[in-house]
Amino acid sequence: xxxxxxxxxTTTGGGTTPADERLRRWRLVLGGGAADGTGxxxxxxxxxxxxxxxxxxxxxxxxxxxxxxxxxxxxxxxPQVARWLGDIRTYFPTSVVQVMQRxxxxxxxxxALLLEPEMLEAVEADVHLVGTLLSLNKAMPExxxxxxxxxxxxxxxxxxxxxxxxxxxxxxxxxxxxARISRPRHRDIDWDRTIRANLxxxxxxxxxxxxxxxxxxxxxxxxVKKDVVLCIDQSGSMAASVVYxxxxxAVLASMRSIDTKLVVFDTAVVDLTDQLDDxxxxxxxxxxxxxxxxxRALAYCQxxxxxxxxxxxxxxxxxxxxxxxxxxxKRVAAMKGAGVQFVALLALSDEGAPSYDxxxxxxxxxxxxxxxxxxxxxxxxxxxxxxxxxxxxxxxA
Numbered sequence: 001x002x003x004x005x006x007x008x009x010t011t012t013g014g015g016t017t018p019a020d021e022r023l024r025r026w027r028l029v030l031g032g033g034a035a036d037g038t039g040x041x042x043x044x045x046x047x048x049x050x051x052x053x054x055x056x057x058x059x060x061x062x063x064x065x066x067x068x069x070x071x072x073x074x075x076x077x078x079p080q081v082a083r084w085l086g087d088i089r090t091y092f093p094t095s096v097v098q099v100m101q102r103x104x105x106x107x108x109x110x111x112a113l114l115l116e117p118e119m120l121e122a123v124e125a126d127v128h129l130v131g132t133l134l135s136l137n138k139a140m141p142e143x144x145x146x147x148x149x150x151x152x153x154x155x156x157x158x159x160x161x162x163x164x165x166x167x168x169x170x171x172x173x174x175x176x177x178x179a180r181i182s183r184p185r186h187r188d189i190d191w192d193r194t195i196r197a198n199l200x201x202x203x204x205x206x207x208x209x210x211x212x213x214x215x216x217x218x219x220x221x222x223x224v225k226k227d228v229v230l231c232i233d234q235s236g237s238m239a240a241s242v243v244y245x246x247x248x249x250a251v252l253a254s255m256r257s258i259d260t261k262l263v264v265f266d267t268a269v270v271d272l273t274d275q276l277d278d279x280x281x282x283x284x285x286x287x288x289x290x291x292x293x294x295x296r297a298l299a300y301c302q303x304x305x306x307x308x309x310x311x312x313x314x315x316x317x318x319x320x321x322x323x324x325x326x327x328x329x330k331r332v333a334a335m336k337g338a339g340v341q342f343v344a345l346l347a348l349s350d351e352g353a354p355s356y357d358x359x360x361x362x363x364x365x366x367x368x369x370x371x372x373x374x375x376x377x378x379x380x381x382x383x384x385x386x387x388x389x390x391x392x393x394x395x396x397a
Contacts, residue, residue, distance in 0.1 A: 028053070045091075052087045056104055085122040098126045105132055115140055117147040125151045127159075127349070131239025135288040153280050159247045159376075160279075167251050167380045174384035175225050175257050189214055225257045226310050226387055229301045233317035234264045236289045240349035241316050243283065244376050248348075250279040252383075261304055265297035266290035267322065295323035298331040308338035312386045316345045319360040319371060328360075333367050341386040344371035348379060370394050 016024070027040040028050060042050050088100050101123055105111055114120060115136060123129060133140075133148050140148060177190070194211050201210040230252075232238070232245045242264070252260040253276040261273045264286050275281040294317055305311050313335060321328055336342050344364050346353045353373035361371040372394045374382055385392045 048087070049091045052084065052091060055084055056100060056107065085119075089124065094124055097124045098128065102128050111136060115144050117144050120144065120147045120151050123151070125155045127155060127240050127243050130155050130243050130283065131288065134239065134242070134283055134286060135236060137284060138287065149280060149284065152283055155243070156247055156279050156283070159244070160251065163247060163376060163380075164251045164254075167248065167383075168255060170380035170384050171252070171255065171258070171387065174387040178225070178388045226312060227259045227261070227305070227307055228252055228383075229261045229263065229304055229311065229313045231297050231301050231313060231315045231317075232262070232264045232286075233292060233294070233297075233315075234266055234286045234288055234290075235292050235318070235320075237318055237354050238316070238347070239288055240351065241345075241347050242286055242288065244348045244379075245316055246279040246282040246286075248376075248379060249276055249282065253277065261301075263297060263301055263304075265293065265300075267293045267296075269293075269297050269300045271300070291322045292317070292320055293323035294319070294321045295325075295328040295331065298328060298335075302331060302335060305335070305338075305340060308335070308340045311339075312341045312343065312383065314343045314345065314383075314386075316348050318346055318354050319344075319357040319364075321357065321360060325360070329363055329367065332364060332369060336368060341389060342369045343382060343386050343392065344369050345374045345382075346371050347373040348376065349373075350375055 023038055023040050024042075024046065027038045027042060028046070030038060084104075085101070088097050092100065105114070111132060114123070114132060120133075130152050133152060137148075194214055195209060197213055198209050198211045201212055202208075203210060230245055230249050232242055234242055246262070249260060249262045252258050253262075260276060261271070262276055262282065264270050264272060266287070267290060270285065272282050272285050275285055294315070298313075298315070301313055305313075332342055344361075346356045346361070356371070364371050370392065374395075378393065378395065381393050
């Protein structure tokens with residue numbers, strides 16, 4: 001949590017001058033004590049807010065009353081943490097609450113408390129919290145697992161509502177455009193491709209082209225048009241990507257014209273395709289952390305490919321390879337040589353690219369498979385481009 005977050009999310013008291021308000025905000029940022037230079041004392045709601053912030057971010061300065069020992073901390077008391085979680089939801093909007101929860105987990109070691117049902121019921125659920133719960137999955141007592149699943153399901157359902165409609169619409173259009181037909185109805189004619197295909201029939205005296213061959217968009221059918229293999233690195237740094245990829249995997253699996261397979265890996269490879277109807281089951285089937293063997297995972301994915309020209313393989317990984325590097329690159333080259341559309345994503349999240357192996361990313365780019373971080377909003381466009389075998393919409397660095 002930064003000082004800026006505190007400033008933007010405090011409430012302004014009535015009847016104060018701009019100068020008073022600036023001083024108040026600086027006081028909340030600096031935390032009080034003789035060294036902050038504001039000379040400002042906080043009362044009422046401001047003092048309560050300051051105590052809440054101080055419990056997580058406080059240093060050795062004075063408290064709201066100007067006395068030393070401002071930061072009480074959250075300690076190991078579950079009731080005290082539960083009260084604190086309630087306080088931050090009282091004083092701050094959801095987006096800030098989620099940041100403070102993540103900071104509390106990272107700074108104060110509260111992961112163990114998330115194994116208690118009453119703690120899970122008090123937190124504001126988001127993608128990062130889901131990632132933390134998944135990393136604790138194996139240590140989670142049975143009394144907590146149902147509560148944890150409920151938390152994860154809420155986040156997953158919210159993501160599906162946000163992402164599913166646009167994903168289906170974008171990919172349905174891409175599938176229809178990729179299935180070209182030679183005797184289209186008038187409304188299905190792809191005029192750009194038709195004109196290019198008939199340029200040799202241009203009649204200069206009439207200034208027109210005689211379209212001897214019409215090219216059209218394919219009409220929707222129930223037949224499987226594309227095979228998609230999602231290959232997901234489940235190392236600890238990829239937690240948010242695992243969550244988003246599982247949701248997208250479920251959305252793709254719901255489309256009859258796409259045959260979707262989901263593979264997760266660390267040093268071992270696990271095929272979770274049979275759980276794609278419920279992304280919560282997928283997520284609890286993962287095991288975040290451990291090493292990475294991309295070569296082994298790609299070898300398994302290769303074995304799943306039966307229609308190379310109609311297959312898209314999406315590798316989601318930071319590319320830190322613990323297996324055989326040269327074999328990994330040879331597999332990518334072999335898949336691309338057979339006609340597979342290969343997509344390498346360094347992350348599938350809103351945070352941008354994590355730390356990643358730049359040498360491996362450059363090697364993939366040399367094979368015609370640029371590796372880049374992808375936001376959830378961009379993912380449908382990336383998949384549409386892969387399905388249509390056109391250049392991927394790689395974001396600018």
